[in-house]
Amino acid sequence: MSETSSTTAAPAAGTVAVLSRLRPYVQAALPRIYGAMVVSLSASVVALAIPQVLQWMVDGPLADGDANQIWLAAGIVLALGVVEAVLIGARRALVLTPGTHVEARMRNSLYAQLQDLPVSFHDRWPSGQLLSRAVSDLNLIRRWLSFGLVLLVVNVLTLIGGVIILISLNWVLGLIFAAAAVPVIAYSFAFERKYSDVARRSQDQAGDLATSVEESVHGIRVLKAFGRSRYALKRFESQAEQLRGTEIEKAKAIAGIWLYLTLIPDLAFGVCLVVGVWLASTGASSVGELVAFFATGTVLLFPIWSMGYFLAMTLDAKTATLRFFEVMDSVNTIEDPASPSTVVDGHGELSFDDVHFRYQDAPESFPDLIDGVTLTVEPGETMALVGLTGSGKSTLTALTTRLYDVTGGAVRVDGVDVRDLSRDELRTRIAMAFEEATLFSQTVRENVLLGRPDASEDDLREALEIAQASFVYDLPLGLDTKVGEEGLSLSGGQRQRLALARAIAARPSILVLDDPLSALDVDTEALVEAALRRVLATTTALIVAHRPSTVALADRVALLENGRVTAVGTHSELLATSPHYRFVISSFxxxxxxxxxxxxxxxxxxxxxxxxxxxxxxxxxxxxxxxx
Amino acid sequence: MTSVLGVEGEERDDFSRAESRQIRQRSLRLLGSLVHPMRARLVLSIIVVIISTISQVAGPSIIAYGIDTGLPALLDQNWMPVALAGVAYLLAGVVGAVLIAWFTVLSARISQAILLDLRKRVFLHTQKLSLEFHESYTSGRIISRQTSDLDAIRELLDSGINQLVQGVLYMAFTAVALFLLDVQSGFILLASLVPLLILTRWFQLRSQRMFRRTRVASARLIVHFVETMTGIRAVKAFRKEKRNEVEFGGLVEDYRDANARVIKLFGIYDPGLVLIGNVAVAVVLLLGGFRVVDGGMEIGVLLAAVLYTRRFFDPMEDMAMFYNGYQSATAALEKISGVLEERPSVADPERPVDLWESTGAVTFDDVEFGYTADRPILPSFDLVIPAGQTIALVGSTGAGKSTLAKLISRFYDPTAGRVTLDGIDLRDLHPKDLRRAIVMVTQEAYLFSGTVADNIAIGKPEASRDEIIAAARAVGADEFIRGLPNGYETDVNKRGGRVSAGQRQLISFARAFLANPTVLILDEATASLDIPSERLVQDALQTLLADRTAVIIAHRLSTVSIADRVLVMEQGRIVEDGTPEELIGGTGRFAQLHASWRESLV
Known part of the structure; x- marks a missing residue:
């Protein structure tokens, strides 16, 4: 799904501009990051001071044969050594823990944003891509912040300082060395473009790979049933090979900059050597100066080489940041209103007023999926929604709790447009049971009381009873048995009954049930229906139904045909008057x-x-x- | 009795010494098997890095030659030595740089090959593992093994080989040079290795545990994340967002804390190494200084000894980083090797029996089955399904119908007795023949990302477009597919390709139709279909099943009309068995069920 990500990718923005977007998350840690830079620079200075002490010792005490001074010199070297170690420790202590906090903060806000974004966003984004952002990308950013950024800055400063020293030692040689920076910098720009591109591709492909892994485990039953593991492997393999290709391309880009970063300073040194010796021969320079020049120059080699590493790391962090903000910048189209209304004294009337809906990305030539539905479910009434597969029944139910928003018209609860209610209130008033029952890795109790965690034991028992889910008492730990993916696996029918119990336990004023009994056997279905009647007597309900047995629960039936309600009436009325209804619901x-x-x-x-x-x-x- | 075999005890971090050794050995074995095919390339890359290190080390000597020999020569108007030094320096620079670049690509190739190998192994192995494993291990943990654990290994491989090889070489060269120069200083260096090893051992033991914790914490994080994203509709509908934020926040904090602890540990280890190095330098300087004063040592030698000692510790930070990465990767390898150590409870046969042409006769021979030993689902089960027979399996929830289906399709193996196809025990049958002959369609119609056509083609990957369309048409899916924005080419995740539950079931029926098995098992495969679609599917089935064996589990008894035989199951036993007419006409349980079902129809 790399197309998904690349289409949403921002146009090439400057690395600094992109990375500075991290500021709000990093703000609190900034003083410590600056502190770490200072400490790190001091450590470098201390490291450079040790040779000076040696120099002094060679020239002084050793020449004089003064044993006491040797104690002193060794003491100073030791002290400097301890200070260096302490400073290195201080740099780590300063910046690394705050780094983990930044990462955690970003991870939490990404998660919150993802939960807030509408279902249509999740339809578009494969969750492997989201996962790779939440885990790998944020990891990259953390390490860049607490390591790459500090050392990049310190190295640049060291280099600048070093070059100044070199020029002050001998301006001819120093300038030759400094001139070598020009091609290196020029190449760095080319590298930035090239590497950013590959890094982006590699991160996207890693996300796609995660998606493939996820599908291979979520769809394991299908793969096993058809014996298609090899086939799935082949797909996975080709993606993994692609990623490998990209990674090698990345390595080649790094090799390129390394080549430049080692070669050019060496070439400059070679030239300096010849020129320096010539200068010395003419007396324009001294041997001591030459020794000092090359000694200092050698010290600068490591910062130069490591630039390649830190530059690559920075660009990795840049693409990771871009990917992070792709999600954070996604506009939430389903938000709470600025000043939410509230339903006062509601009886649970649900009405659709010329409702239209189409997916944003549906081609224009296609008619609206929901094409002008007007329908009112009176308080306490149970309305069955009947129609062919694909006629828009599930879509219509999803509009009631704003899993999607209407593209025209309005859905109203007790006369209030659902878009004027806070999502929280709306979803408290309306409880849904989906055909595909999702259980979370929690106890039975928590799963059933998802919509109303403070419900009493009696309410819980009643909901379970109505949904004919008393099998839960026979589970190893009864109501405290963990179910869902991380717990006991239940059959489709059992899951569906728990999902139904969940909707009932929420005690909403409106129940929206999407084919809630499809996986139940005839006997259980009859029992559930009998019990459900009690609830439905007082609760407004909209029930998607495929079977006459489910329709039997309803006071009235609405027939949905190509996104429109073409008939409303009681079951027997429709049976008598609507040929399409007979076609849809009748087995004969x-x-x-x-x-x-x-x-x-x-x-x-x-x-x-x-x-x-x-x-x-x-x-x-x-x-x-x-x-x- | 705890054990650390396979993924057992994966969430623990307090292993005993024996357990720790067992786990370490298994991950080292895995590492060995991954590196083994790479050894030629590994040797090449080491040679490359040695030469490049030598040419880098040569630099200072060339400068020394240039100054010591070139300068006096130049004063005599002899340019040769200086030119020679310049050219040699350039040459060394070019060779060093080119080789380093080459090495970078070489080591990337090695590490990527290792990663690809490991990825494929884990993928294939998790596919091989039985459903039983998947039902308890969760998809999120497998995903975390394949993503964040592999990331940890990739990090080590990316920079690790480089750091290790260069660092070890550099240190070895330096140590040898020091011993040659001055034995006493050499011994001081050697003595400094004692605290160094103690510190490293301390770090190893402590960090091992911490790194295990990070792996466990990241897996938990991923499990929760995947679960939320997969169940986003339910999360929203029941306002779980806030509660999730708290839960996820806790997991994020656990992971952060685990990471921070590792980092802190490393924050002691790394400066500790620097400190040991610096103390060693001071000691060499002190003792050497007295010897110089005593006249037992040249000043130059002391200077060199001090510089060598210092240089010896220079790559220490790199080595520490490598070790850190290694520990992190080991923790990840431990988890991955645990998954790879799992043996599928439904294993491929060692000596598979081929069955080129199957007739589709299925027999249950004194089969017993239970998910746990104390709760048998099928106590003792015998059943003969002649080739070509269509069976409708009826009974209440928990009667064992799905279990029966899973045994025929070998999602599970019986605890006792055997299930055979054409007289061959399923456990001996070649997997390719088993899967070609027996196909199961379940209620959950999972669609993979890709086009509608891709999804149907899972039934027969080599199928032509015409075959795919024919299969879709046969089950009545052609019409709605053509109505999608790009018809068969519509991506199921995109552009209005979102299909309803019923449509998904039709696609999965088309899959089964295309697979064209001799035995077809339908486990509640029509539950989400509307009645007209169901009727179309049944018409299609009637043609399809004419000469095939089929087991159909359906709560809607409409299926019965196409069945040759009906089995009613109660508590793992068959309580009624006969033709639909016989049973409907009788007074048994099925007659009752059928009557009440008939009544519900209009």
Whole structure:
């Protein structure tokens, strides 16, 4: 799904501009990051001071043969050594723990943003891409902040200072060395472009790979049922190979900058050597100066080489930041209103007023998925929603709790547009049960009380009873058994019943049930329906139904056809008047219905005949006996 | 009795010595098997890095030659030595730089090959592991093994080899040079290795535990994250966001804390190493200084000894980083090797029996089965399904219908007895033949990312477009698919390609149709279909199943009309068995069920 990500990618922005967007998250840690830079520079200075002490010792005490001074010199070296170690420790202490806090803060806000973004966002984004952002990308950013950034700055400062020293030692040689920086810097710009591109691709591909892994485990039953593990592996393999290709490309880009960073200073040194010796021969420079020049120059080599590493790290952090903000910048189209209304004294009326809905990315030539639905479910009424697969039933139910927002018209709860309510209030008033029952890795109790955690034990028991979910009492830990993916695995029918219990336990004023009984067997379904009637007597309900048995729960039925309600009425009314309704809900066509009636009558006649026959036979026997 | 075999005890970090050794050995074995095929390239890359290190080390000597020999020569108007030094320096620079660049690419190739190998192994292995494993291990943990654990290994491989090889070489060269120069200073250096090893051992023991904690914490984080994203609709509908934020925040904090602890530990280890190095320098300087004063040592030698000692510790930070990465990667390898150590409870046969043409006769031979030993689902089960028979399996929830289906499709193996296809025990049958012959369609119709056509083609990857369309048409899915924005090419995740639950079931039916098995198992596969679609599917099934064996589990008894035989199950036993007519006409449980179902229809 790399297209998904690249289409949303911001146009190439400057590295500094991108990274400075991290500021709000880093703000609190900034003083410590600056502190770490200072400490780190001091450590470098201390490290440089040790040779000076040696120099002094060679020239002084050792030449004089003064044993006491040796103690002093060794003491100073030791002290400097201890200070260096302490400073290194201080740099780590200063910046590393705050780094983990920045990472945690960013991770929490990403998660909060993802939970807040509408379902349509999640439809578009494969969760592997989200996961790779939440884990790998934030990891990269943390390490850059607490390591890359500090050392990058320190190295640049060291280099600048070093070059100044070199120029002050010998301006000709110093300038030759400084001139070498020009091609290196020029190449760095080329590298930035090239590497940013590859780094982005690598992170996207890693996200795609995560998506593939996820699908391979979520779809394991299908893969196993068809014996397609090899086939899945092949797909995965080709993606993994792609990622490998990208990573090697990345390595080549790094190798390129390393080549420049080692070669050019070395070339400059070679030239300096010849020029320096020549200068010395002419007396324009001294041997001591030359030694000092090369000694200092050598000290600068490591910061130069490491620039390649830190530059790559910085660019990795830049693409990670871009990817992070792609999610953070996504506009939430389903938000709470600025000043939410509230339903006062609601009885639970649910109405659809010329509701239209289409997916944003649906081609223009396509009609709206929900194409002008006007329908009112009266307080306390149970309305069944019947229609063919794909007629828009589930979509219509999703509009009630604003999982999607209407693209035209309005959905109202007790006369208030759902968009004027806070999402929290709306979703307290309306509880849903989805056809695909999602259980979270929590106890049965927590799963059922998801919509109303403070419900009493009695409410819980009642909800379970209505949903015919008393099987939970037989689980190893009863209501405290952990279910969901991390717990006990339940059958489809069991999951569906818990999801139903969850919706009931929420005690909403409006229940929206999307084919809630599809996985139940006939007996259980009948029991659930009988119990559900009690709840539905007082609760407004909208129930998506495929079966006449579910329709039987409803007071009225709305027939949905291509996104429009084409008929509303009681079951028997519609059966009598709507051919489409008969087509959708009836298991028989007209002939069959007639036939069925006939068959029943025939059976009755047959029974009567049989009874007559038996009677006759018995009579016959008696007559025969009599006759004999 | 605790054990650390496979993924057991994965969440612990307090292993005993024996357990720790066991885990370490298994991950080292894995590492060995990954590195083994790379050894030629590894040797090459080491040679490259040695030469490049030598050419880098040569630099200072060339400068010394240039100044010591070149300068006096130049004063005699002899340019040769200076030119020679300049050229040699350039040459050394070019060779060193080119080789370093080459090495960078070489080591990336090695580490990427290792990663690819490991990725494939984990992927294939998790696919091989039985459903039983997947049901308890959770998808999130497998994802975390494949993502964040592999990241930890990648980090080590990316920079590790480089650091290790260069660092070790550099230190070895330096140590040898010091011993050659001055034995006494050499011994001081050697003595400094004692605290160094103690410190390293301390870090190893402490960090091992911490790193394990980071792996566990990151896995938990990922599990929660994946669960939230997968169940986002339910999260929103029941306002779980705030509670989730608290929960996730706790997991983030655990992970942060685990990371911070590792970092703090390293924050002691790394400066500790620097300190040991600096103390060693001071000691060499002190003792050497007295010897110089006594006249037992040249000043130059002392200077060199001090510089060498200092240089010896220069790569220490790199080495420490490597070790840190290594510890982190080891913790990850431990988890991954644990998954790889799991043996599938439904294993591929060692000597598979081929079955090129299957007739589809399935037999249950005194089969017993239970998910746990104390709760048998099928106590003792015998059943003969002749080739070509269509069976409707009826019974209440928990009667064992799905278990039966899972045994036929070998998602599980029986605890006792055997299930056979054409007389061959399923456990001996070649997996390719088993999967070609037996296909199961379940209620959960999972769609993979990709186009609708791709998803149908899972039934038969080599199928032509015509075959795919024919399969879709046969189950009545063609019409709605053509109505999608890009027809068969519509991406199921995108551009209005979102399909309803019923449509997904139709696609998964088309899959099964395309797979064309001799035995088809349908476990509640029509539950989400509307009645007209169900009827179309049933018409299709009637044609499809004419010469095939089929086991159909459905709560809607409409299926019964296409069945040759109906089995009613109660508590793992067959309580009724007969033709639909016989049973409907009888007075048993099925007759009742059927009557009440009939009644519900209109």
């Amino acid at each position: 066509d007209a002939d069959e219905r007639a036939e069925a009636r006939e068959a029943e009558e025939r059976a009755e006649r047959h029974d009567a005949e049989e009874r007559a026959e038996i009677r006759d036979a018995e009579l016959g026997i008696t007559t025969k006996e009599v006759a004999s």
